[in-house]
Every structure is written in C-alpha cells, then in structure tokens.
Amino acid sequence: MIDITLPDGSVRQFVDGATGYDVAASISEGLARNALGVRVNGEVRDLHRPIEQNANIEILTWNDQAGKATFWHSSAHLMAEALEALYPGVKLGIGPSIENGFYYDVDFGEGRSISSDDFVNVEKKMLELAKNKSQYVRREVPKAEAITYFEEKGDPYKLDLLQGLEDGTITFYTQGGFTDLCRGPHIPDTSPIKAVKLMNVAGAYWRGDEKSKQLTRIYGITFPKAKELSEYLERLEEAKRRDHRKLGKELELFAFSDKVGAGLPLWLPKGTALRERLEQFLRRAQVKAGYLPVVTPHIGSKELYVTSGHYEKYGADSFQPIKTPNPGEEFFLKPMNCPHHCEIYKTKPRSYRDLPLRLAEFGTVYRYEQSGELHGLTRVRGFTQDDAHIFCRPDQVKEEFLKVIDIVLYVLKALDFPDFTAQISLRDPENKTKYIGSDENWARAEAAIQEAAQEKGLKTVTELGEAAFYGPKLDFMVRDAIGRKWQLGTIQVDYNLPERFDLEYVASDNSRQRPVMIHRAPFGSLERFVAVLIEHCGGNFPLWLSPEQFAVLPISEKYQDYAQQVYDRLMQAELRGSLDSRDEKIGRKIRDAEMAKVPYMLIVGEKEQENGIVSVRRHGEGDMGSMPIDAFIRNFQDQVNEMTQAI
C-alpha cells in the first residue's frame, strides 16, 4: 500500500501501482471525468501512469495552468497527426504548449507551404481525429530503437533531438496513428479536445538558430468546450478594439511619419493634452514630495558617457555620435538622464544635511531599438521618462523607498489600476561577485526594499538574481481591464554611477562619503504609460485626463451665440472642450461626439437659452437632464477633484 497526500493535507491509502485516475475517482466521479493530469511530488505526469510510492498528489484539471499546458501539448500532437494525414511526408520539429495554446514547427518540404486558408481543413481533421478518443500511450524506448524509428520515418529533426538525449530517458507517445518523441505528459485521450482554432503561421529557425533551416511554425489553441473558444476569440477581438495603435489614430492622439522616422512618435494636439495633464499631475505630486525639477540637454559629450560607462555599452548597434566641425569632438543623444543629473549633483559640495537631494525631470531619451522590436507607443526610439534621481545616505534608502511607493500608489489609484503586484529583484545569493557595491550596502538596500514593500502592504513576488548589476529594484506590474499584465513603474537602487562619477557628501564627522542613488519612474515612460492607459480604459479616459472633456452641441444655428457663451464660460473654468457649430442635426452631432468618446455633451437650444441652462448628456449613459451652467461646472470639478485627491 502507498500513502497519498492530497493538497488539503489529508492522507489516503491506495494499492501499489494506483494511478492519478484512481485517486481522482476516489474523491469524486466528476473530478475523475475532468482530470487531465496529475502532479506527483511537484512533477506533472500522465493521469494513468502508476504511482510507485508515497507521494503528494494534486489532480490537474482545465482550471490549473499545468492542466491547460498538458491539454495544449496533447493538442499539438493532435495537430501533428492531422498534418501528417493531410500533408504526407511532412517533417516535424518541436511542438510545445505556450501561454495561450501551442505551436508545432514543421517542414513541409521543398515547394510546399501552408497558408491560413488551409487552416479550416486542418482544424476539421483534428476534430475528426479527436472524436476517435485515441489514448495517448506512453512507452519507454531504448535510444537505438528510437533512432531506427526516426531513420525509417526519415525525420532529421527528431534524430537531431535524439542526439542530445541519454539512453534510458527516452519516451514515445502514441495516439491513433501518430507516434512522437516526447517527454510528456499528456492527457488520457483525445476526446476532451472539442474546439480547435489555428491562429497563425510564422517562420521560426530550427533550434532558434539563424543559420539553421527555417521551419513553418503553426500556432493553435484548443478548448474542452466550444463556448470557451468563442469567449477566447471574443477576448482577442476586445483586445484588438482597444489596441492603442488603432485608438491613437481614431482619437487623434499620436501619429508616426516615415519622413520623421520609425519609432519616433508625433504627439497630436489631443494626445498632447492628455500627456501634459499626466505630467502636470505627477509634477504636482512630486513638488509636494520634495522633488526639485531640473532641465538638461538632449545630448551629452562623449566624455560624459565614457564616465558613466554607457559609451562601451551603446556601441555600433545604437545611434551614432554627432560630430562637430571641431575634430575629435563627439556628442551622443542621451539614452538616459542619470549622467546629466550626476553632473548637477557635482555642481557644488554636498553636505549630509542636503540629502536626500531629489532631482526630477521629464527627460526625453533616445535608444536605437532594432526595427523588429518597434511596436506602437510601447516600444519606440525616442521617449520621455518621468525620471527622477534621489541622492541619499545609505541609511535613508528605506524612507525614500516608502515615499516613492506612495507616489506610485497615488498614480495607480488616480488612473484606476486597482490590480497590481510589486516585483522585488534581488541579488543572486549564489553569485555575489557579479554585482558592484559593498556587501553591507546591498544587504541594507535589499532589506530596505523588502521592509518598505511590506510596510506598504504591497502584494509582492521576490526574484533572486533579477537585480541589475548596479543594484536591487522594485517593479510594479499592473493588470489592465481585460486581464493583461504590463510592467510600469520602477524604483532602482544604484551603487554604480555614484562610484563612476565619484559623487561625495561630507558626513557629520567631516569624512567624505558616497551617496546612494535611486532611479525611479512611476509611469516608466509617458509613451508606454499612455499606450497602456489607452488599452486599459479602451479610449474612455478618466474625466480629469480626457483630452476633450465636453462638447457644446447647439440644436441649430439660431442658438450659436448662446452656445458660444456656454463654451466661453467652460473654458474660463479651465475645462477642455469644443463647440460643434456645424450645420448638422442634433442627432448627428451627438453621434459624432459619442464616437469621439467625449465624456460630456452639452445640448443647447431654445429652452436652454431662455433659462440659462444646459442639457447634459453623459457618454455611454445618455440624457442626464438639464441644469444651470455653474451647477454643471461645480459638479464636474467635484468629480475631477475626487479622482485626483492625494491618498
């Protein structure tokens, strides 16, 4: 008999050789029916593989990430079987599960290919095969036999993979008429695969090596229920609708021009209104938190970057130096603001009493991203960081972290990102030599970050070995309205630059000490943040940020003068908006304003003019009734104040 420990801690006894299925069946019939695999002492295995000894067991279903991965990996095999049936002689590479679905790398042979038009046939074949309820059968195979099998089959990629495998560890999985070299695990049989969708094809090199042959990678996803597939596709559609590149164009926020250059965004008037509002918002919060705004140039001399160490790092793969008529003189576009700020620190002797010194700048930097890396506003070649550098004493690190966390939390609250986690990146304790800075300072800073995060009650994950060579960091990851994760704000400790720039302060005992530098950017960059914000709110920005907060819509030309008065009054009150004086019917003006996602539409006609009121319509909600202009303004300002109130 063996003892099986379940996740709730209870222990049950089973006969030797019992399987995960037996365990599931002993719990409930439903669980046995839905089980896809089993985790045995942390290792995911086939449900029907015998368990040899006492173990901790967790039954995996569709609700577990590991269960999904097993399901999708098995689906990749099913797709391979379908491809072999439809394209005889196709050569198979690898076919793993991925975050959403699976892929298989295949070689169709000379002159043959697949396009998305062929997907329907493959999907049909997969569903047909799945209905056979073929079992996924695991078999341990001696290496020699495995080699013979694939030599006969003529599959060079599998043979290549076998090269790297130890005899005795090789397993085959067979379902229906298809056998694959595979470590597993797999679901019991093909029948749960009820819905199939092939997503796209892409080229991929064998083993990711550019010099190897290019294979065709086919991506797909499967589900146990047709409804789940349609929900998944609906989510993809929703993401497409919210795509910041599409909304940015439709709402006239930003644009790109080939003449200006790839990855260099042009901020249009409405996008600029949004961006300046964000800047202003953070600027105010920072002034309250004791930051000192500074401004530095967009370029710096070669010497600056030799000192900072960026010169070595940003070589031939980056923007090239700017030359001057003066031989030998070279300038670089700044890839970050830190070196300039270090030079500001050095403009005069600093006392321990001056610290912390917090220098803030919305600094525009330029980095030459590879052309394939560019993506809308999230990955660009010129962008503006909401940067600041805090120069402080080692004993002040924790307090400064607490204060920065406050700012980040303020930003996340005002912009309605309730769901976020903080990632603490520490040194690799096994390999302390690759980091710069004293052991004592590292220990102190790491403790400071952890304590600060804990005191603020942040939901944290700690990653060892993820710290930069120059210091530990804290990154904020947010989850947006449709469940996607983004990395935004970052706080990093830096021991490197103070060293390189030989920064000092005079301590109370008149000794010279090295300050610690903290880099921090609550938004990350304005470009990236705006992109995430657009997708988060689907273009319906919080009222205080909206580039166009209201539109005055006169019913006809007769009320043009009154409409103008209303508009002027709102502009005086520092609301942003427009007056639609086109010769169109009111229905049309409302439709256009709704499409432009304008939060408030103010309709004015005969009765509004007579009574000095406005009829208010809220975007997406409809008619809110009428009220005096000043009442509307008060109401509006109350809403804005509530949203941007300090926490």
Place this chain on the structure above:
RNA sequence: GCCGUUUUAGCUCAGUGGUAGAGCACUUCCUUGGUAAGGAAGAGGUCAUGGGUUCAAAUCCCAUAAAUGGCUCCA
C-alpha cells in the same frame, strides 16, 4: 537584424496585364432640427519608393522603406 504578410483617396477597404473604385471624412448648396448617421452636387490618387520584364505594369519580378505577426516560453 532574420522569416512571413501587408502598403491603392485624410480614414476603412474593394479591384484588375489594357482610361482608378466604394463607404466615411472634406468643400459647396438645400435643409434650421431636441438626444447615435437629413438630402444633393463637387473636389480629392505618380496605386509606398527605385529598378526590371512587357507593345502595355497599380497588377508580374527584384531591391529599398515602413507597418504588422513571429523569431523566449526547450522532444
């Protein structure tokens, strides 16, 4: 950077080896209206750029540029 796909009017997109198309937007006129599209007329394009094939290229071929999906998630 590498591989695939794409590039036609301001936008979204049809189209074909033989005179360039639609809807929306824009301009003008009619219409003066009450909570998501009133009507008519008009203007607008070297079909991304540069080469080549052809009697003829926006269409076929090559190169370049940009956009886009991949190139990491190990049988």
